[in-house]
Amino acid sequence: MVRASSAFSDSKRHFLILDALRGIAAIVVVLFHFLEVYSGGDHIKQFINHGYLAVDFFFMLSGFVMAHAYDDRWNKMTVKDFFKRRLIRLHPMIIFGMTLGAICFYFGESTFFPKIADTSVWQLILITLIGYTLIPVPPSMDIRGWSEMHPLNGPAWSLFFEYFANILHVLVLRKLSKTILSVLVFMAGIALVHLAVTSPNGDIIGGWSLEPEQLRIGFTRLMFPYMAGMLLRRVVTVVEGRNTFLLSGFLLVVVLSFPRLGGYDNLWINGIYDSLSVILVFPVVIYLGAIGKVKSGIFQKICMVLGDISYPIYIIHFPITYIFYAWVTNNNIPLGQGVLIGMLILIGTVILSFIALKKYDEPLRNWLANRFTTNNLK
Template identity: 30%
Template sequence: MKSHFLTLDGLRGVAALAVLLFHRRWYVPGGHFLDHAYLAVDFFFGLSGFVIAHAYEQRLQQGSISLLDFVFIRAIRLYPLLVVSGALGGMAWIILGRHEPAIFLATFCAMLGLPTPFPINVGEAASADTPFPINSPTWSLFFEMAINLLYASIVRFLTLPILSMLVALSFVWLVCVSLSSSTLGHQGVYYQLLLGGIPRTAFSFFVGVGIYRAAAAGRLPAMRFPVLGLALLLIIVFSPPSSNGIWNVYYDLLCITLVFPTILVLGYQNTPSARLEDAAALCGALSYPIYLLHYPFYVWYEEFSPLSRKSSIVAAAFLVPLITYCVLKWIDEPIRTALSRRLKSAQHRAIKPDLLEGR
């Protein structure tokens, strides 16, 4: 199996840009644009399961890296930008005069990727309903870090029957909570649906692990599909207008059980053309910074820019990729490189650089 998957990198970047636009879709004429882009996080969870299993499963099973090694490696990958995005998000409200202790607590929690222990109201009316009011997208990082830790802890015992049981149980749990609340997209995002984030994350993540294992064993048929067609398919999936009805839940379940696994299988098998390789690699590199930094950007732009709030979606589409590239090259990558060297030195062993890359 290949050591790197450029098509998956490119698709991750497309999904991150879709989330960026989704969070200000109401500024588009008609008020609807990529209404189902909230499903991008479910796509991310599946990608994470595939990529994490590909990078770490054999090493964890063989003991060439320990659970503590894994925790440090993932922290080095995820935390620099998590700290930066949380600090930027909180700083905006502090500058605006919000000096109550609750804001500092919410900022501290955002920098650690943790939920706030009680509702805190910041700018938007719905902010008090979410445990992640400073940087709302970090809800998925909280659950992703938790599922990564769980996976690394049990991977030596994760036989096919146990993996199948985890997929089945998480699916049943997710169906039950989604149908009872008439929403899948809000699971894990709000206090009252926070526990629903567990099956939402676990299902897609362990499906991704299963796809990796089937691919590594050569049990999946070879299928050809144009890479740009996969990107277009992802956008089409995100595009239908959303509603709060039960049919919306059925659509979401269809996407996470059939469509996204199919895109993942096709994505790892098909390679972009030489002309698209650099673009795919760049999309992959920028996907995580875009996902974490776009929300603080909206706060800063809408609170401090002299331009109309409605222009924020256009400004973000053009400026956030540029800003995130600078942050990636000048802050994130240098910090991760320095921390990786320290980790290797502290552990007195060689931890291969490829383990420190990829979300």
């Protein structure tokens, strides 16, 4: 393990391969979203078909990392300290992403986003200020037309659930025995399978809207992977030294890019794929990443960069994607040209993410950490 980007001098050493896997998953999400416009809203036609499962992988990885980083420190750290650290780690880029969403908003005007044309500047300012808090807005306040709880930056819905998981972690989950946590993981796994196989679309896509059914999907997608990640860290002894970077990365990419299963007649088959990927494959991927050690200096740098930019890529790519959707829709851009421009945008997003990390996120987090926290944990 080596130390990656962190605002806290007393942070535990990171699992370098797990950091890299987070970056790989973030890049797959960007590609998934860029190509989504060509599916016509048909999940079966979606390219990189299971890219949405990256969110579930993030949740499981978060549970694992949170248990690793904090669960042996509660005799030295208060609940208030924990929440300060989570806010400092996550919120600067949330504000950056919402600001970028506001800047890009009117450039996304198209039939794809029917409410943009009728949105006033004052409405945009209000939604931006609310977005800074990560408080979700109801469909009645939607200014884009997709009923997103964060219409300036859709993927921020998963950060809303991440914060909920962190609150549940510190108030309840960390206090549970392995037995009780195992029972809850089992029950959450059953709920996840039920969601997947009964879904009208044959998948677990959803969670981004402040509507009852969407909230059910979001909480179901959150609870199993997050608690399973915690449990995995508690029960598995991590012995480093094996070369698992390529294997774990390959497995993750295969799962996220695997073609749709079952077609239109047997949607439940794809639901089985979704649930088993989360329940069986992702724990294996995380375990392989945790026990791995990168010995090559070049690969160490690649893994560190992937880990450092993973969160910025994820939280800033969608405002740019909105503009890409509008461009494709307004101009009937064919797939070949769209893929070419999309790849260029991906490169630009990576560059922007790195700049945001180094010039904004890291300096601000370091200042906030020095101002509001005490780095004395061991």
